[in-house]
Amino acid sequence: MPSILAAVMPAPRAPVEVREFPEPELAPGSALLRTSFSEVCGTDVHLWHGRLAGVPYPISPGHVSVGIAAKVRGDMTSVDGTRVREGDRLVFFDVHRTCGRCRACTVARTPTRCEQRRVYGITDSAADGLFGGWAQAIYLEPGVVSARLPDNVPDEAYIGGGCGLVTAVHIIERASLGLADTVLVQGTGAVGLSAIALARLAGASLIVAIGAPSDRLELARRMGADLAIDLQRTTEASRRDQILSATDGAGVDVAIEAAGSARAVEEGPGLIRDGGRYVIAGHYTDAGPSSINVHQQINRKHLEIRGCWGSEVAHFVRAVRILARHHAAIPWQAIGAGTYGLDEVNRALADAEAMRLPKALVKPN
Ligand SMILES: [Zn+2]
Numbered sequence: 001m002p003s004i005l006a007a008v009m010p011a012p013r014a015p016v017e018v019r020e021f022p023e024p025e026l027a028p029g030s031a032l033l034r035t036s037f038s039e040v041c042g043t044d045v046h047l048w049h050g051r052l053a054g055v056p057y058p059i060s061p062g063h064v065s066v067g068i069a070a071k072v073r074g075d076m077t078s079v080d081g082t083r084v085r086e087g088d089r090l091v092f093f094d095v096h097r098t099c100g101r102c103r104a105c106t107v108a109r110t111p112t113r114c115e116q117r118r119v120y121g122i123t124d125s126a127a128d129g130l131f132g133g134w135a136q137a138i139y140l141e142p143g144v145v146s147a148r149l150p151d152n153v154p155d156e157a158y159i160g161g162g163c164g165l166v167t168a169v170h171i172i173e174r175a176s177l178g179l180a181d182t183v184l185v186q187g188t189g190a191v192g193l194s195a196i197a198l199a200r201l202a203g204a205s206l207i208v209a210i211g212a213p214s215d216r217l218e219l220a221r222r223m224g225a226d227l228a229i230d231l232q233r234t235t236e237a238s239r240r241d242q243i244l245s246a247t248d249g250a251g252v253d254v255a256i257e258a259a260g261s262a263r264a265v266e267e268g269p270g271l272i273r274d275g276g277r278y279v280i281a282g283h284y285t286d287a288g289p290s291s292i293n294v295h296q297q298i299n300r301k302h303l304e305i306r307g308c309w310g311s312e313v314a315h316f317v318r319a320v321r322i323l324a325r326h327h328a329a330i331p332w333q334a335i336g337a338g339t340y341g342l343d344e345v346n347r348a349l350a351d352a353e354a355m356r357l358p359k360a361l362v363k364p365n
């Protein structure tokens, strides 16, 4: 690879440009990954809108990707302890640095809140090199956690799940689902769709999804929702009626917010049973305040509310295992409904922004 093309977002709202990069010098224990697929997720749309703090534009976006190890220098081991070899089909955990020493990393044990956390496609400037997936190649620096994608898992299944699947593994962990729990998922984007599938795998007895646009609801059913309610064609009162009547008048045991909407959080508590649990995972950017009646909706209700921020290596590893076992039965591949070349990423972003498809894939080579 004499020179490598990468799509660069110069600044918020500015058109993404394809630029040429020199092939990087590989440090010992690093690799150059020839990108097979990356994705456009909701975070990329937020990056384009300039709604994430501290992003060092210009950046090359694309934080979750799959590719082939084109060049490996020295000893690089994957997360299972085996040596990475040229030609391996690799996936990697997008968080490539946390400090391991700060209060978040050691005392609170919330490494997703480490201030030194670095994430491919989000926190690295294009000036630092090939740290994004919207590029013909990605530099996997020493210490990156990688895994070989199991032979039976198509690239398209991995990237269809993508960051939404890894996030959903964390959500289900935070939700502490019990066998036969009833579950509501608010939001049918990539995160919500994966949360539906994983709630089913975790043994939920009823899964209700609230989402939009209407074509997503069919996909929500295919992912495992028993009841998919169209947000745009129902009222809050009618949604509540449907969910109460599906749960013997009680409300669901656990609700998962994956909508990123302040209104969803106002609605959620009224759909959960007394003593139930609410996991908030969709507010990756500030969607503004939600107004709730604390007496009625939290205190008297004995409601438990848990946030869920980012993901850890264990969630990535579990996501790969889940795909190895379940990719044929659960249509993750259908989430990645459109594929775009490097020179088409502006259209991909516009389509993602307008929610014209569940997820746009980027195929740089
Ligand atoms: Zn993402």
Ligand SMILES: [Zn+2]
Residues within 6 Å of the ligand: 098, 099, 100, 101, 102, 103, 104, 105, 114, 115, 116
């Ligand atoms: Zn730290």
